[in-house]
Amino acid sequence: MGNMSSREKLDGKSVKHRSSLSRFSSTSSFQPWNKNADKKKKSKKTASVIRDQCSSSTLYESSSSVHKVPIIEKYTDSQLTLLSNKSQQISQADRSTSILSTKLSTSTLNTHISENLVDITHGYSSELLLKELYMLCETSPERRRDRDRRHRQHYVLKRTWGSNFKVPLKDPKLIIDWCCSSAVWDIEIALQFPNAKVVGIDYESATVSSITGTVKNFSFQNAMIHLGETGLKKFKDNQVDYIVMRDVYLVNSPVTKWVSLFKEIYRILKPGGYIEIYEQDVTYRSIGPYLTIMEEWADRLYEAIKIDRDTNNQLGSLLQDAGYVNIQHEFKDLPIGEWSTDTELKETGYLQRDLTERKFREAKRWICKFNNLSEQEYTRVLTKAIDECDEYKTTLRSLYFGAQKPI
16 A cells, blocks of 8 residues: 555655754645645655655734744643653664665565555445444553543643634533543533533543543533444534534544534534634654655555545635635644754654654554554564654644634
8 A cells, every 4th residue: 555646645845854843834824725736746665765844834823913832831740751751762873774674675575565465455444443443342452542642642732732722712602522532621621611511422432431520511422433423413503612623534534524524513513603623644744764664554554444645634625615614724843753953842742752653553453454464563663663753853744724604
């Protein structure tokens, strides 16, 4: 699946990768997605090829003032633990030896996979993957990794965007967090708006049971999403003030699910109600040889569950097609690792590196399955892929979309 066309589409003309990262990069108001302008040709990679990194635009400006991201000086216990337990870097000698070894073995590895992999993608889907993940025992490694990663991701998103939401919420009565995961966001919002009813929708087992019922204005609603349920049918037309979705691209694959979901949300939003989406680009920028291998392995899984690497960048167009107005789109290029010279970005990069590694480890079972890999080989390449991010100044783009139902 390394030749998957959707993975070859990146935006803008290629430039040399940057030696430093601007504080945050973002777009201004939404422009309909232009597929031709968003492509970047990708030649077949050898292990020594460095992916060009896309340049970024100026800081996003709203109609009233420039949006400044506040520096969050206080951390939660989980963040302090992350920042105080930094992993050791591999030696330069080991790095050089590893890269040389990869140069010699990458083409052989890819040939072996293509020649010997049994085609098991037929009939597979994102629904089946979700069922396999969320129907697992609560104590399974995959479930624990998923809960922990999403809990940590909440704080990274809050740090990246400066708050739990960006739209001007005033005295909301009904707020929905679709695919609420650990429900940490829900509890914080329920405490911030005590007169609002906050509803979290997800797989029941995906929510931390101990916090359910601890805040009176928060409630949870179970939805078997892999069976096509959204949990939104029970809500009346024009009833909801605000709905948020974060990191739900897997649940909404293929793209037709986004289309259907936006229509259902449009129905239940009040006139003037808001929708916000926090996602990330599925493609890393400025990557080294080992992360290139990881990405090619991931392509095989994405092909099976019909994830298009371009979809998250098209959400603005999909919102527009669904009838929403005042569409806003921002992005921020976040470092993977501690290579940035900016203190805040350096810390963000460490946290983002941790999330990246956790995400790949969470997907180990499925990526190994679709690439006929041993867990030992997968873990070996992943470790080196994460370690090389500082050298290649790797980044991942965090995406934001906000829109409103017409009044």
